[in-house]
Amino acid sequence: MSRHVRADPAHIPSSTYRLQLNRQFTFAQALDEIDYLHGLGIGDCYLSPFLMAAPGSLHGYDVTNPARINPEIGTREEFERFAGRLKQRGIGILADVVPNHMCIDDPANQWWWDVLENGPSSPFAHYFDINWNPPKRDLVNKVLLPILGDQYGRILEDRQIAVFYERGGFLCRVYQKPLPLAPRSWDLVLEPAAHALKRQLGENHEQVLELESILTALSHLAPADETDPANIQQRQREKEIVRKRLGALVEASEAARAAIDASLGSINGVKGVPRSFDRLEELLARQSYRLSFWKVAADEINYRRFFDINQLAAIRVEDPEVFQAVHALLLELVGQGLIDGFRVDHSDGLRDPAEYFRRLQAACRAAQKTSRRFYVVTEKILVGDERLHSDWEVEGTTGYDFLSLVNGLFVDRGRRRVFQRLYRSFTGESPEAEYLAYASKRLILQTTMSGELNVLAGKLDKISEQHRWSRDFTLSNLRHALRETIACFPIYRTYTTERDRHPDPADERYIQSAIVRAKHRNPSTDESIFDFLQRVLLLEEPEGLDEAQRAERREFVLSIQQFTGPVMA
Numbered sequence: 001m002s003r004h005v006r007a008d009p010a011h012i013p014s015s016t017y018r019l020q021l022n023r024q025f026t027f028a029q030a031l032d033e034i035d036y037l038h039g040l041g042i043g044d045c046y047l048s049p050f051l052m053a054a055p056g057s058l059h060g061y062d063v064t065n066p067a068r069i070n071p072e073i074g075t076r077e078e079f080e081r082f083a084g085r086l087k088q089r090g091i092g093i094l095a096d097v098v099p100n101h102m103c104i105d106d107p108a109n110q111w112w113w114d115v116l117e118n119g120p121s122s123p124f125a126h127y128f129d130i131n132w133n134p135p136k137r138d139l140v141n142k143v144l145l146p147i148l149g150d151q152y153g154r155i156l157e158d159r160q161i162a163v164f165y166e167r168g169g170f171l172c173r174v175y176q177k178p179l180p181l182a183p184r185s186w187d188l189v190l191e192p193a194a195h196a197l198k199r200q201l202g203e204n205h206e207q208v209l210e211l212e213s214i215l216t217a218l219s220h221l222a223p224a225d226e227t228d229p230a231n232i233q234q235r236q237r238e239k240e241i242v243r244k245r246l247g248a249l250v251e252a253s254e255a256a257r258a259a260i261d262a263s264l265g266s267i268n269g270v271k272g273v274p275r276s277f278d279r280l281e282e283l284l285a286r287q288s289y290r291l292s293f294w295k296v297a298a299d300e301i302n303y304r305r306f307f308d309i310n311q312l313a314a315i316r317v318e319d320p321e322v323f324q325a326v327h328a329l330l331l332e333l334v335g336q337g338l339i340d341g342f343r344v345d346h347s348d349g350l351r352d353p354a355e356y357f358r359r360l361q362a363a364c365r366a367a368q369k370t371s372r373r374f375y376v377v378t379e380k381i382l383v384g385d386e387r388l389h390s391d392w393e394v395e396g397t398t399g400y401d402f403l404s405l406v407n408g409l410f411v412d413r414g415r416r417r418v419f420q421r422l423y424r425s426f427t428g429e430s431p432e433a434e435y436l437a438y439a440s441k442r443l444i445l446q447t448t449m450s451g452e453l454n455v456l457a458g459k460l461d462k463i464s465e466q467h468r469w470s471r472d473f474t475l476s477n478l479r480h481a482l483r484e485t486i487a488c489f490p491i492y493r494t495y496t497t498e499r500d501r502h503p504d505p506a507d508e509r510y511i512q513s514a515i516v517r518a519k520h521r522n523p524s525t526d527e528s529i530f531d532f533l534q535r536v537l538l539l540e541e542p543e544g545l546d547e548a549q550r551a552e553r554r555e556f557v558l559s560i561q562q563f564t565g566p567v568m569a
Helices: 028-032 033-040 076-088 109-121 152-157 187-201 206-217 229-252 256-266 276-284 294-301 318-334 353-368 400-408 412-427 432-444 450-465 477-487 505-521 529-538 547-568
Strands: 014-020 042-045 051-053 065-069 092-096 101-103 143-148 161-166 167-175 177-180 289-293 309-314 341-344 375-378
Touching: 028 076, 033 076, 042 432, 051 229, 065 318, 076 092, 092 318, 101 276, 109 143, 152 229, 152 276, 152 289, 161 256, 161 276, 167 229, 187 206, 187 229, 187 256, 187 276, 206 229, 229 256, 256 276, 289 294, 294 450, 341 353, 341 450, 353 375, 432 477, 432 547, 450 477, 450 529, 450 547, 477 505, 477 529, 477 547, 505 529, 529 547
Parallel strands: 014 042, 042 092, 065 101, 092 341, 143 289, 341 375
Antiparallel strands: 051 065, 101 309, 161 167, 167 177
16 A cells, blocks of 8 residues: 555554455354454454445445444444454454445435435435536426436326325335425325315314314425525424324324325326326426436436446535534444544545545544544555645555556566557557547546536536636537546546645646647637636636635536546546
């Protein structure tokens, strides 16, 4: 592993052995291997992520609840027993930390479930990197959910989307996947049920009055775009009270349950009768998410993903509240002395890696009640002569750079022409490596990650309007310049922070190199557009900007840094 020259941490692994934990290899099974590992001379076990993940996950990087140990792997007691036995043998534990993203494909992710139910008014809305005001107006205050296997209309009229009742509330089922429904939209089911119940029992019957009171309470809930903390808290409280009241009514009244069942049968439509799905479509339009064909994600996705994986949504771990929620259990185990080091996954996805590592080290020191540095390594790929930033409080990388050197021992440079002929025989081409990388990144930007590029281009277009020297650059030209510059970027990303007044010299060289290459590959494009982009990336601001405009520029730079890495990868 790459190392920085600084005081040693409290624990330094001498040798590690990775254990891939999942339902097929649990803590209990790993317990049986400890004596074998001790006999090998292993100093530390490097554990794959063991927090609660998507059901059946074989790798654990699709975390759904960081506050729980994955029950498919074992209990807290089983982990403590495993860790204790390792300690007896003098073996430490390195734990995998996944601070960038969560799996959103399972209801076990209660944060995401709450966001889908409550939209921007969810107390967890700021946990995820969601653009609530995207270019597409129909997506304002909504999250795009590209989970359909065909066009929305076909799926709807094929009855593959349906509403059902469960424990005091209503859910939407897409195929077999449940999704929450906003409580304020339940009136589309409950109002027809109330009318039917009134006809059956009379308008003054207590069950009729209770159902109408529930409808009134739902109408008084704060809307999904409410952001005042006090109103959000009230909304969360009141909707749960309504849920309990509805559940009690359904439990006590067969007539109420039958009326609701009849309303559900009606709203779910009749196959072959298109207009019978109108009320269901209206209900779905009132949600804080928009169901869509999966192919739509490439152009219109409005939450940051882990690379281009729709099921993995990026989290805003730079927010102190989110940081605490993601790391609380792991830090508790550090405080118990059961974890001796961390391997941090995909640090280039972090908004500010240096700040993240400072915060992580401070939290580990507090958990251990010591001033000694905690052992942390990061998954980071260094390109060419790139060096790890010296302000990262880590011991180094997980070793991609070292692995590249070792692999070089097994490469016979004298066989280069043979492999070139082999490559040309099945591709029909013989491009230079640099061009191949450029063309591949350009393809990604035109296809699977074009949606993110559109968002960035929109931000850059807004910045261009700040000054008379850049206001005539069109959105199309800015998008082109942005795409070409990212495709020419020589490393994964730069690391400008909110605190910097200018990129550090190394990052400045990488930015200038990308701009020069982009100009060279696009001789017909007005160079002034690339010059404008360079000034923005280098934080060179024209005179006369106010604080809000400066903040827009800084936000753009921080956003593009989180984007260039996935494109490169």
